[in-house]
Amino acid sequence: MTPSQIAAIAAEVREALVGARVDEVVATETESLVIGLRAEGRDRRLLISCHPALSRVHLLAAEAEGGRKTPFSELCASRIEGTRLAAIEQPASERVLTLWFGGEGREGVALVAELFGRRPNLVLLDAGGVILGAWRTFPRGDRPIAQGVRYAPLPPPATTAEEGPPRTSDEWEAEFAPREREEWLAVLRRRLGAALEKERYRLDGVLRGLEAGLAASARCEELRKAGEVLKAHLDRVPRGAERVELPDFWSTDGGTMTIELDARMDARANLERIFRKYRRLREAKERLEIRIAAFRLRRDSLSKALERAAGSADPEELVRIESEWRKEGPRRTEARKKERGPVGVRVFTNRDGIEIWVGKGDAENDHLTFRLARGNDLWLHAKDVAGSHVVARIGKREPTEETLLDAAHLAVYYSKARGRGGAEVVYTRVKFVRRSRGARPGQVSLGDSRTLSVRWEEARMARLAAGGPESGGGNDEG
Numbered sequence: 286m287t288p289s290q291i292a293a294i295a296a297e298v299r300e301a302l303v304g305a306r307v308d309e310v311v312a313t314e315t316e317s318l319v320i321g322l323r324a325e326g327r328d329r330r331l332l333i334s335c336h337p338a339l340s341r342v343h344l345l346a347a348e349a350e351g352g353r354k355t356p357f358s359e360l361c362a363s364r365i366e367g368t369r370l371a372a373i374e375q376p377a378s379e380r381v382l383t384l385w386f387g388g389e390g391r392e393g394v395a396l397v398a399e400l401f402g403r404r405p406n407l408v409l410l411d412a413g414g415v416i417l418g419a420w421r422t423f424p425r426g427d428r429p430i431a432q433g434v435r436y437a438p439l440p441p442p443a444t445t446a447e448e449g450p451p452r453t454s455d456e457w458e459a460e461f462a463p464r465e466r467e468e469w470l471a472v473l474r475r476r477l478g479a480a481l482e483k484e485r486y487r488l489d490g491v492l493r494g495l496e497a498g499l500a501a502s503a504r505c506e507e508l509r510k511a512g513e514v515l516k517a518h519l520d521r522v523p524r525g526a527e528r529v530e531l532p533d534f535w536s537t538d539g540g541t542m543t544i545e546l547d548a549r550m551d552a553r554a555n556l557e558r559i560f561r562k563y564r565r566l567r568e569a570k571e572r573l574e575i576r577i578a579a580f581r582l583r584r585d586s587l588s589k590a591l592e593r594a595a596g597s598a599d600p601e602e603l604v605r606i607e608s609e610w611r612k613e614g615p616r617r618t619e620a621r622k623k624e625r626g627p628v629g630v631r632v633f634t635n636r637d638g639i640e641i642w643v644g645k646g647d648a649e650n651d652h653l654t655f656r657l658a659r660g661n662d663l664w665l666h667a668k669d670v671a672g673s674h675v676v677a678r679i680g681k682r683e684p685t686e687e688t689l690l691d692a693a694h695l696a697v698y699y700s701k702a703r704g705r706g707g708a709e710v711v712y713t714r715v716k717f718v719r720r721s722r723g724a725r726p727g728q729v730s731l732g733d734s735r736t737l738s739v740r741w742e743e744a745r746m747a748r749l750a751a752g753g754p755e756s757g758g759g760n761d762e763g
Contacts, residue, residue, distance in 0.1 A: 286341050286400055288380055293451035294343050295382055299373045301344065302329060307365045307386060311349070312358035315339060315468045316420070318407055319349040322370060333382075333398045335405035335420050339461060339468065342382055342398055344454035347462070360418045361409055364394050381439060399439065410436050466600065473603040474594060481591050481610065488584045492577065499573040505566035510535050511544045512559040515552070522552035568645075571699075578743065579750035630657070631699075633749050635691040640678045641749075643699050647727035650674040651720075654729065660716035663689070665696040668709040668736060672700025674727065676715065693739045694746050707740045
C-alpha cells in the first residue's frame with residue numbers, strides 16, 4: 286500500500302470506527318492482527334497485516350480465516366479489549382498508521398502499524414511511548430524494537446513513494462482474500478507436514494527400541510524349557526554347581542542341555558529362580574507385543590494423515606487433520622498414571638469409554654472378580670483354557686457390541702488360546718460367578734452364562750493398546 290492508499294483507508298476507518306468499543310483481538314496464521322469492534326450496534330473487523338508479501342490495513346466484511354492466539358495478540362487483547370478506538374494518525378507521506386485506544390477508565394495505548402519493507406511490523410506502546418511488545422522484535426541496531434525501549438519514530442523517507450489510486454476496504458479485501466487463503470494453506474501444510482514427519486521419526490525410533498526389547502525377551506521360552514528339564518532332574522544336580530548338563534527331552538536327537546546355575550543356591554532354589562525370570566520375561570514380551578502393535582497402528586495412521594495433507598487444497602481440511610492428529614497424540618505421563626488402575630490389574634479403555642480390567646495372575650484374578658468388580662459388571666474368560674479374568678466395568682448397562690468384542694479379545698489375548706486365530710469366550714455378569722469349592726484362587730464356576738465365538742482381529746487389539754478408534758466385526762455369538 287502506498288501512503289495515499291493508507292490515508293484513504295485511515296479516513297474510511299476514522300469515519301466508521303472512531304469511538305467504537307474493542308471486543309476482541311486475534312491473530313491469524315498469515316501474520317495479521319484482526320481487531321473486532323462494536324460500532325452503532327454493528328460488529329466490525331479491522332485487519333492489519335504485517336506479512337512481508339501481504340502487508341496492508343483495511344476493514345473486513347468476512348470472518349478472518351485461521352484465527353489463533355499468539356503472545357503479541359494476547360498482549361494486545363489484555364491492553365485494548367474493553368477500550369475504545371480514540372484516534373487514527375498517519376505521519377505525512379509515510380506508510381505508518383497509529384491507532385490510539387483508551388477510555389473506560391483504562392490507560393491509553395497506541396498500536397503502530399509499519400506497513401513497508403521486507404519486515405512490516407506492529408508495535409504496541411504505552412501512553413509515554415515505551416514499547417510494551419511487538420510482532421517482530423529487533424533488540425539491536427540503530428532503532429531497537431524491544432519491550433521497555435522508548436519507541437523511535439521512523440525518519441522521514443528520503444524519496445517520495447510511488448502513489449497508487451485510492452481504494453476502498455472492499456476492494457482490498459476482494460484482491461487479497463484469494464492470496465490470504467493460498468498463504469494460509471501453505472502455512473498449514475508446512476506446519477502439519479513438519480509435525481507429522483517429526484512424529485514419524487519419533488515413532489520409528491520407539492519401534493526400533495521395542496523390537497530390540499522383544500528380541501531379547503524372546504529368550505523366555507528357552508528359560509521355560511530349561512526350567513522343565515531341571516525340574517525333571519533335580520536329584521541329579523550337585524550342590525554348589527555353576528552349571529549342569531542334563532538330558533534334553535525337548536531335543537529331537539536325544540541331546541543334552543547345559544543349564545547355568547547360581548552356585549550359592551540348591552537345585553530347587555535355582556529352579557525357582559529360572560521360572561521367576563521366565564515369568565518376568567514372558568510378561569515383558571506380552572507388554573512389548575501389544576505396544577508394538579499399537580505403535581505400528583499409530584504409524585500407519587500417521588502415514589495416511591501425511592498423504593491426506595499432501596493432497597489437500599482445502600485449509601479447513603488441513604485444520605481438521607491437525608486437530609484429529611493432536612487428539613490421537615502421545616498420552617501424557619500423568620494420564621498414563623491415572624490409567625494404571627489397581628495393583629495386579631491391566632487397565633484398558635475402549636472407544637465406548639468403558640474401562641476393561643484384566644487380571645495378571647491367579648491371586649489377582651480372584652481379587653479382581655470378588656473384590657474389585659461390581660455385581661452387574663461384565664465378566665469374561667477364554668473357554669476351557671487357562672487365562673486371565675476380564676471385567677468390563679459397565680454397571681447396569683447392556684454391553685455394546687464393541688465393548689463385548691473388545692473385552693473378548695482381551696480374554697483371548699491373555700490366555701492359552703492366544704495365537705490360535707480364534708477361540709470361544711464365556712461371559713456373564715459378575716454376580717453369577719462363584720468360587721469353586723476347595724479350588725485354588727482364580728478357579729470359578731458360572732451360573733447364567735453365554736458363549737461368544739471370536740475371530741481374531743489384530744487391529745482391534747492394537748487399537749485397544751493405542752486408545753484410538755478402529756472398526757471391527759466378524760464375530761458370531763452362540
